Amino acid sequence: MGQFDGRIALITGSGSGIGRATALIMAERGADIAVLDRNMEGAEETAEKVRALGRSAKIWEADVTDFGAMAEAVKAVEGAFGKIDVLVNNAGVSSDRCPLEEVTPEMFHRSMYVHLGGAIFTTQAVIPGMKARGYGKIVNISSIQGMVGHANGATYNAAKGGVLALTKGWAREFSEWKICVNAVAPGHCLTPMPMARDTPEVLAKKAESVPFKRYGQPEEMGYAIAYLCSPEADFVTGQVISPNGGYLMVGY
Ligand SMILES: NC(=O)c1ccc[n+]([C@@H]2O[C@H](COP(=O)([O-])OP(=O)(O)OC[C@H]3O[C@@H](n4cnc5c(N)ncnc54)[C@H](O)[C@@H]3O)[C@@H](O)[C@H]2O)c1
Numbered sequence: 001m002g003q004f005d006g007r008i009a010l011i012t013g014s015g016s017g018i019g020r021a022t023a024l025i026m027a028e029r030g031a032d033i034a035v036l037d038r039n040m041e042g043a044e045e046t047a048e049k050v051r052a053l054g055r056s057a058k059i060w061e062a063d064v065t066d067f068g069a070m071a072e073a074v075k076a077v078e079g080a081f082g083k084i085d086v087l088v089n090n091a092g093v094s095s096d097r098c099p100l101e102e103v104t105p106e107m108f109h110r111s112m113y114v115h116l117g118g119a120i121f122t123t124q125a126v127i128p129g130m131k132a133r134g135y136g137k138i139v140n141i142s143s144i145q146g147m148v149g150h151a152n153g154a155t156y157n158a159a160k161g162g163v164l165a166l167t168k169g170w171a172r173e174f175s176e177w178k179i180c181v182n183a184v185a186p187g188h189c190l191t192p193m194p195m196a197r198d199t200p201e202v203l204a205k206k207a208e209s210v211p212f213k214r215y216g217q218p219e220e221m222g223y224a225i226a227y228l229c230s231p232e233a234d235f236v237t238g239q240v241i242s243p244n245g246g247y248l249m250v251g252y
Contacts, residue, residue: 002030003230008081010034010074012064012122013091015042017191018141018225021218022088023057024049025226031086032056034077038063038091056081064091064118074125083133086229087126089119089163090141094197095156103154111155116162127174136179137229140167141221144187144244160185164240171238180237182228187244190215211246 009026013019015037023033027050035050035057037043043059050057058080062073077084093114096107119140130136145153146160167183174181188194188206194215198206207214224241227233242248 002028003232004029004031004086004226007031007085008034008077008083009086009088009229010036010077010084010122010126011086011088011090012036012118014046014088015039015044016046017193018186018189018218018221019088019090020046020049021222022090022225024053025219025222026086026229027053027055027057029226029230030055032081033058034081034084035059036062036064036073036077036091064089064122065113067117067121070118070121071125074122078129084126084129085135086137086139087123087130088139088141088225088229089122090225091118092141092193094193095145095150095153097152097197099152100154108155111159112162115156115159116166119163119166123170127179130179131174131177134177136174136177137233138170138174138179138181139225139228140164140181140183141225142167142183142185142240144185144242144247147185147240147242148248167240168238175237180228180233182233182236182238183240184221184224184228185240185242185244186216186221187242187247188215189218189221191218209247210244211249214245216243216245 009031014023014035047057142163143160149157170181
């Protein structure tokens with residue numbers, strides 16, 4: 001018996017990195033997975049890996065910033081699987097790393113629409129079914145940048161901080177239906193996102209800034225996400241777990 005037997009998990013951005021690792025951990029524990037991404041190659045690879053674990057996986061191509069597309073995609077997932085028990089709002093894009101004076105309206109819109117719009121539009125579409133069944137687990141993916149902020153990351157800091165506020169508000173709003181809403185705020189994590197963006201020197205410097213002197217692995221975020229979506233966390237809502245190798249500790 002797996003702790004996700006009979007459960008259906010929709011994970012946005014699960015064609016790569018943390019979303020894929022989470023999909024595989026939940027599938028190993030019995031979940032069937034709705035893989036949603038705008039990158040179909042990555043989505044298909046995740047789905048194949050889920051099927052290799054003996055679970056069902058279906059893929060949807062959709063952009064989380066598109067309200068109408070997300071409503072359609074969620075309807076299609078519910079049509080195919082019958083329900084959605086678990087939603088992980090994970091799709092994300094890299095920080096616009098520049099001084100505040102260089103932030104453009106396009107950068108602002110992109111960060112707000114992917115991280116906040118994506119979580120809001122997807123949850124809006126999923127929540128009626130969860131309320132009707134009186135069951136649901138929602139995990140929003142924030143970042144250490146949403147907790148402490150980084151220099152030269154205004155739009156990402158703001159969006160990821162907003163994700164934490166959304167989480168707390170929804171935890172209260174949906175408590176009547178016993179729907180748990182929590183957040184995971186990853187520390188530096190070795191996924192295609194930083195690997196495509198940072199030079200080897202920057203990667204090494206960032207690893208050095210972590211008390212554990214290394215990057216986290218996508219699975220180390222996935223275990224925290226899976227815990228929050230599991231029956232072990234049925235009394236946990238409105239919380240944030242930040243797997244970060246001690247990055248946010250103060251003192252020696
Ligand atoms: N990697 C890190 O160090 C780190 C740290 C803190 C938080 N995070 C957050 O974790 C989440 C996952 O990031 P990752 O590191 O696995 O990155 P990743 O780039 O490996 O994966 C992100 C996935 O999201 C998808 N995506 C992006 N925009 C989308 C959109 N508009 N619609 C649909 N899909 C979209 C991408 O195609 C990709 O498959 C993100 O929200 C990110 O901000 C990552």
